[in-house]
Amino acid sequence: MVSTGVVGLGVGVISGYLLVQLIKRFWIPDYLQAVSFLAVTLLAFGVSNVMFHESGLLTVTVLGIYLVNQKQVAIHHVREFKEHLGVFLISCLFIVLGSNFNLESIQVVGVNGVWFLLAMIFVVRPISVFAATIKTGLSMKEKVFLSFLAPRGIVAAAVASVFSLELANINVDQNLRSQIVPLTFVLIVGTVTVYGLFSAPLARLLKLADENPQGILFAGAGAWVRDIAEALMNLDQQVLLVDSSYANWRETRMRGIPVECASVLSEHILEETDLSGIGRLVAATPSNEVNALAVQEYTSVFESKNVFQMAPWDINAGKRTSVSEHSLGRLVASEDLPYVRIRNGYRQGAEVKTTLITDEYTIEDFYEKYGVDNAAVLFVLDSNGRLHINSAHEPHDVKTGDTVIAIVGLPVPDDHISKPSTSH
Template sequence: DHAIAAGHLSENISKATGQMVPIVFIVIIGTVAVYGIFAAPIARMLGLATKDPRGILFAGAGLWTRLAAKALQDDGHDVLLLDTNYDNIAEAKLLGIPAHRANILSEYVEDELELSGLGQLLATTPNDEVNSLATQHFVHVFGREFIWQVAPHDDDYHHSTAVASHMRGRISFPSRPKYNRLERFAAEGAAIKKTTLTEQFSYNDFKQMYGEDHVLLFLDSEERGLRVAHDEMREPVTGTTLYALIKPEDA
């Protein structure tokens, strides 16, 4: 009888073990996924991450990106440029900008690079797919609010032919300029101009002064820190510093 009971017990344990394996696997995968999505926001809430980091990780190091990153760095903001193009990285390093020759989608970037002080991603490569993948890859690092990419080539296409918006990051800069326009602007001699708004010189004054000859890139204020300019932003107020790419005759 004892032998029969032991046999039944062994059989039941085997069945239970077989049922537990997929459950344990699902729990592990679910835990990893949830941790990946919420780790960065929770770390910010608990103060485990660098306090309110607003530095920018740039995926891409083209001409206009180097100009923008240099202007931010000169004002004390943390920046890091990543690009697989050797010449782009070499040019960035000549300017003294922190830069690595690396693929933004590689495990090396997230696992081995020092990202402290960086709280935002701006994907600026000429490849729309890489930009979109980069934003999805880093959502769990920085949070959806701080994931940006330049407007893709199909940004103004009908929704039936354009990639779904949830597959991309937030689109940067007012009027949603595309990569080619930004790079051409810089190649024609545009420069980064920094302007601090005052009661005598408002954002409307700024727009009237430069018209279509500028692209507003970033805003910085004591209250809200460094942030990427975009179509739906609130109008900048007195005390806000604007970083804009300005045509050479106006810079």
């Protein structure tokens, strides 16, 4: 055991250090980094097993821990590769496991196998969770949820056959040994099925998860963004504003709007801020570049369909000066609604209006009152309580019973072309 630990720890740390140095010195091209990580991992696993039997698993575990906790090089693209590879390999593993599983295996364990499975799910797992979370500050709901979230799979399948062989070496009864592998596979299939089907409904029942989070993260907290956020809060919608300007942070906080004084691209927001209930991003800073970077960063957090930004002020300025189209998120409301147009409109008296659309007051009446060129609908809360961000390329069809949040009193589109200040 000691030898396994020494070999696994040593080879894992050395492999991790070498990888970091290779990346840090730019000796591996970016497009080969993910493959290089995989190759070094397999090599470390093999070398470790040659040095001492069964130490390879510990080696690659230590290697992963080392890479995740080092701060010298970025490995985001490697993590993405790992996630894709993990989905593929785990899917293949369960196909292989299923192909080796037959009805005779179930008959070997009989009814006792079912009782064993139920005991593991409803007795052993809850006891272990409650014992391990004493004085952790977790709520009862969180402990209950953790008690029903532990499917058995890769490790159990990997060690079952090994244990069976080891028991044979110490002359354990054949009938007992013959039940280990079938019991393990019953446990794998049972836990994966039960937890896979019921974990998500249980989380929603305990109010620990939102099936479709409607909250909005705003990058930027300018005057008009604060008004929009307040209007959304008045409709019981969750918002969070992020701005690196202390003045904007102070004004936002004084109005009772949730806000963080930080860069939207900072590690604090991405990894430490509680984004539960937040499911969409609206990049609304004065900087086209910051908005584009925020879109790129949060696409992996919220998915591309839920990442929006205000139109760039120079969207038609040409390839030399405008942000490339593939770097943009979904545009809010219109291509003719950049931050600078709203800013200039606010200086001239533009304001946010929340309007209920009825049979007596239709969306056509709304535009007739405020002007098609002078009003922009940004958000629509439908009669079912679902919040929609009005997209420039897929505008929401406003119906009777919907509530629209719009900015009215805007200057006509041709009057706003001027480069904005990048302070926010």
